[in-house]
Amino acid sequence: MNNQLKLGFKTALAVAAMSAATQAQTLEMVVPFSAGGGTDTVARVFEPPFAAALDRTVVIRNNAGASGTIGAAAVAAAKADGNTIGYLPIGPVAIQPSLRDTAYGLNEFSYICQTTSTPVFLLQASGADKASVQDWVDQGGSGRVVYGSSGPGTIPHLAMAAFASAAQMNAIHLPFDGTGMAMNAMAGGEIDLFVDTATVLEGNDVTALAVFAAERLDAYPDVPTMAEAGFDLEFSVWQGVFGPAGMSEEDKASFSAACKTAVESDAFADLAAKTNTGIRYQGPEEFEAFVRANGQMNADILKEAGLVK
The missing domain is CATH 3.40.190.150 (Bordetella uptake gene, domain 1)
Structure with a gap:
């Protein structure tokens, strides 16, 4: 060699x-x-x-x-x-x-x-007097809607901000230090809407109005997509x-x-x-x-x- x-x-x-x-x-x-x-x-x-x-x-x-x-x-x-x-x-x-x-x-x-x-859901308190996404859009057009988040820049905040902008709602953002505090605020009527995952939906006294997904989820077939409500938003x-x-x-x-x-x-x-x-x-x-x-x-x-x- x-x-x-x-x-x-x-x-x-x-x-x-x-x-x-x-x-x-x-x-x-x-x-x-x-x-x-x-x-x-x-x-x-x-x-x-x-x-x-x-x-x-x-x-x-x-x-x-x-x-x-x-x-x-x-x-x-x-x-x-x-x-x-x-x-x-x-x-x-x-x-x-x-x-x-x-x-x-x-x-x-x-x-x-x-x-x-x-995917995340658009949530309201179970005792709320609204029945659909459009009801809140109407509310935000004639009055105002207060929505919470688990902090500025989080997915709950971004999804709601995008929805409020697309719907041209008069919406006020109220951030909290975590989801737990936001859920307490929703139960007390301090906020109207919140966005989060199914874990939050299942663990709190809230109702899902829509899901920010391309299609309805198999686990929640009765929850419409945001697109069905007229807003092509996915988060x-x-x-x-x-x-x-x-x-x-x-x-x-x-x-x-x-x-x-x-x-x-x-x-x-x-x-x-x-x-x-x-x-x-x-x-x-x-x-x-x-x-x-x-x-x-x-x-x-x-x-x-x-x-x-």
Whole structure:
């Protein structure tokens, strides 16, 4: 074997060894909220089948703070070596960068897969004297409507702001520090409308007037869509897997395939059923297009609502 061949052979062995070493390393999955929260709960059910499909050890690291932006920033700043990913929801990715000066934007991520999409409902108190979406539109035209949210820039706020704008209602936004306080305010007649997921619908004395989804949900066949009420609006709480920008196509393909396996697992389906979480898988290209469109839509709504310039 001549020296050139020997050198080439040694180089090939070195590359193979480095690749094997990389794949043997623990894969860190960053969750940008505290342990036990909604995002963390789903991530911990997603992780075992995801890790099994990859045949790698996956460790969840909770990196909470600043509405999820600290954890999201950690993912964006990580080396794109296939050893760090993030399990991130809509807020820190597609809303917060429009509200605050984050250390990242949509270009700082690699898009791996979407895992969930849970539509939200337009809710009123069960004892309200209104029977339809149109009743509230009429109320907002001749008088005023007060709607609550779990905080400025949240999905409940964005969905209601978009609805109020489309319906040209005189609507007043009253933010609360969390859903629980908003539900107390609704029970006391302080607010008229609220938007949130089926978990809030099932856990409180409220009635769903419509769902912000493309089609009626199988679990709630009697609840019309907002489009049926005359407003083509779709809003959901979604989650997905991201990596730092620059991740190799091989790693993205491998992670995406494992993600699909995890999303289709029995454990993930059981959790979704118990928590009213909607399952939705999208691969890298579709997911990136979806997130970018969603981020732009949210930015436009925030601007129209006067929360950003």
